[in-house]
Amino acid sequence: xxxxxxxxFAGKMAKDAGTRGVLEVHAAAVAEAARQNAPGDQGRTVTxxxxxxxxxxxxxxxxxxxxxxxxKNNPAYAxxxxxxxxxxxRLVEQGKKKN
Amino acid sequence: xxxxxxxxxxxxxxxxxxIEALGARVVGKTPEKLSTPWIKxxxxxxxxxxxxxxxxxxxxxxxxxxxxxxxxxxxxATLLARTARAALVSMPDASHDGAVVTSVxxxxxxxxxxxxxxxxxxxxxxxxxxxxRPA
Numbered sequence: 001x002x003x004x005x006x007x008x009f010a011g012k013m014a015k016d017a018g019t020r021g022v023l024e025v026h027a028a029a030v031a032e033a034a035r036q037n038a039p040g041d042q043g044r045t046v047t048x049x050x051x052x053x054x055x056x057x058x059x060x061x062x063x064x065x066x067x068x069x070x071x072k073n074n075p076a077y078a079x080x081x082x083x084x085x086x087x088x089x090r091l092v093e094q095g096k097k098k099n
Numbered sequence: 100x101x102x103x104x105x106x107x108x109x110x111x112x113x114x115x116x117x118i119e120a121l122g123a124r125v126v127g128k129t130p131e132k133l134s135t136p137w138i139k140x141x142x143x144x145x146x147x148x149x150x151x152x153x154x155x156x157x158x159x160x161x162x163x164x165x166x167x168x169x170x171x172x173x174x175x176a177t178l179l180a181r182t183a184r185a186a187l188v189s190m191p192d193a194s195h196d197g198a199v200v201t202s203v204x205x206x207x208x209x210x211x212x213x214x215x216x217x218x219x220x221x222x223x224x225x226x227x228x229x230x231x232r233p234a
Contacts, residue, residue, distance in 0.1 A: 065211070069162070069224050070141075072129050072215040076162050078143040081226070085146055085160065093207030093226060 014053035023055040026087060031057045033083035042067055043079075057083070102198035104159040104231050105142040111193065112138065115186035123179055133220075136171055136179050139164040148230060156201065156232045163225040166213070173210070173221045180208060180223035187227055195234075202230040 006012070013019050027048050034057060035043035045061040057080065059067065070076030084091045105127075112118050112125045124130060124137040144160035147153050163183055167175035190200045207226035212219040 069209075069211055070164070071213050072220070074215070076141060076143060076164075078160075078162065081160070082144050085144055085158075088149075091206045091226075093209065 011053055020055070026089060027055040027057050029087045030080070030083045030089070033086045034079040037077065037079035037082050038067060039077050046079075100233065101145065101154060101157050102195075102231055102233055104145070104157070104198065104200075104229050105140065105161065107195050107198055107200075107231075108159075108161060108187070108190070108227075108229060109140050111190060111195070112140070112183060112186060115182075117182040117186055118179075121175075121179060121182060123182075133166075133169060133216075135168045136175055137166050138179065138183060139166070151232075156230060159229045159231060161227045161229060163227060164213075165223045165225060167221040171221070176221040176223045177210070180225050183225060184208070187229075190229065195231075197234050198231045199234050200229060200231045202228075204228045 031046050031048050034046045038046065042059070042061065045059050045064065047058060047060045049056045049058065058064065061067070066074050067077050068080055069078075081091060109125045109127070118125065118138075122135055124135070126137055126139055127141065129139060130137055140161060140163050142159060143162050146158050146160075148156040148158050150156070163180070165176055165180040165183060167173070167179070184205060187203050190203050193200070205225065205227055207224070209224050211222055211224050213222045
């Protein structure tokens, strides 16, 4: 008996209907928490985006990075990072993967 | 009562040899003097660790904004962030007033220049999780 790794296994799993369902549930929870954590009316700009393999939560706002990380004049509200933790997920910060 | 890990970490970094050698300040808000490098350290969260009774072991999420001085640029900001990271890794081995630090992990380190300065100031943002409990 020989074990042969399945090429593209991760991609196949990401497209699986069951996996997508779990991703959607977690994304919805993170998005809701981020909306509550965001200052003022910025919560309204929290969006969920989807592609073939990922479900992403982010800000549809030109100042989203200021809200998340802050600046000289703005505090770091960190709504997305706090939302991930509140949802019980492990936070790993990395750039978007390119296939 | 949970320890003040934001203060504890700032105090620890201020006396870290690498940080002192760079002449960097560790502050809680943007300083008045911007010519020399600084680290702005803020706590963004403090949650109960899943494997611990409530309010015993806490995961403190800290954000360190490592800014270059007025002429240091990207190399200075990057060096400051890497120096801070190297110092923080040793926190569990050190003694801390009123607290025991059990683990330090990093979840992000991004180069994000701060455009709120007239000329964007080089900055590296370091996300750190410090697990600590009362001594």
